[in-house]
Amino acid sequence: MSVITTHVKARTPRRRAGRLAVWTSYAILGAVLVVVLFAGLLAPYSPTEQALDRILLPMSTAHPLGTDDLGRDVLSRMLHGTRVSVLAASLAVAIAVVAGLPVGILAGWRGGLVDLFVMRLVDSVMSFPAIVLAIGITATMGPNITNAMIAVGIVLSPAIIRLARAQVMAIKSETYIEAAASFGAAGLRRMIVPHVVPNIIQPILVQVAVLMGFALIAEASLSFLQLGVQPPDASWGAVLSRSYVFLDQAPLQIFVPGIAIAATVFAFNIIGDEVQRLLDPKRK
Template identity: 45%
Template sequence: MTNPVKLMPASSTDPEPEAATPRVRSGGVGWLWKKPATLLSTLFILLLITVAVLAPVISPFAPDAQNLMERLAPPSSKHWLGTDEYGRDALSRLIFGARVSLLAAVQAVSITLVLGLPLGIIAGYVGGWFDTVMNRVMDVLMSVPSLVLALTIVAVLGPGITEAMLAIGIVLTPRTFRVARASTLEVRNDTYIEAARAVGASTGRIIVRNILPNVTPPIILVSAVSLGTAVAAEASLSFLGLGVRPPTASWGSMLDNAASTMGIAPLHVWPPGIAIFLTVLAFTYLGEGMRAALIRTRSNGAKS
């Protein structure tokens, strides 16, 4: 007869099973340190925002102050980046141009969110004919080249920064719509959504309380990338004379002015061009870093 095995209580010194060890998830902004490019991009964007906010304080001259005696002056101790064809300080206009470009990008992305986010969530959750119609509309918008569509809208509404940002917002709407719709389709049949329907929650309550929080992370990601696209689009429209009205400083208008005098002062093309390039690159790398962080978070959530 075999002796029964006695179960002894585990002592406090016994190691716990590996499965019982809670997983530590990365939280906060720790994902910024994973990639140096993302960290540098974030710091550059923060610096750009600071410069835009403090533009009246740190700008050495008024952006519209003209001095025809110093027109097309080369860089010097007085004018670090030289002057344009009207004798306006290029550095001051570059600083105030950052304010215009960032505000314009925020306006465009806000319009995109207002249009694309609710339409994408409703189309993904309701489905049916509404989903079909909205998808065809977005397909039509995406089939037209972005700049051509923006030029068409501005031609109808008239030139101006508000009209240009409305055009850019409409152009970027399909991107936000598709991300919101795909994220909604991913979660609309989950258990907690079914439970909310079972207790009689309305469609609006389910969308606001259950679906919107799950759609928000990818929407933030696509919005970061869209900010860079909006900066480039605003510069393009301003370069073509369809953005800000003169004499307001804008990176695109600075490029336009510098292009007309490139044979005399070729260096004046570089500051606004480099500013546009670095800003778009920074927003792109920020979006890439956020995408990697989102994938990592979802992977950890699936394992735990």
């Protein structure tokens, strides 16, 4: 009895830390959502308004995060940049899911030559470093935020394809699939939509949360290299890029977008784990 009690007590701090991380992640994503919806109301200045007499000002009551090299308010640019970065990352993940989910389901369901062709194509794409491939696609299509997120979506789609294929291959021999087929649910439309998709959606949702974090990092990386958001528009990566150039004159400004990116990516990863826990069929 004492051994069991000791074990329970030892696990309690870990559980409390885990729940704290989850609620912190909810708070971070809630704050990000509020900023995305109300950035125009929350920002004290226009994100593109220049004031050459207020270049690289330190933090103050008038400019809580200071100003950049063109006198633009960094707080306003961060708030508007939150909307751009999050929506851009959402676009990239949506492209990955729309492009990857049907292909993965088809490859897993059909098997044979279809599966072989799809997986060799996926392996070819995944053999390149993700960011390098995204940079190459963006440079080919032209540097802007839409093309950058299309490129990121293409790079992320193999992860969805492989996951969907694996899940379909695992369930297509299940008894309920055979029972549905025996009752006449033949064909892709009558079998996949009502019977396959609902049973593979749990890991897909978890993967989407994880990919949101990667897409945010990819957007920041491409905008940092001036392949994503173009001046004078703002995003976290664009603010980070300008802060880096003037690191010696305004060293604190580089921490603002860096912390925002790191905290949001952390939140998406924790929420992904939480979604997996909540949707676990073995959970009581």
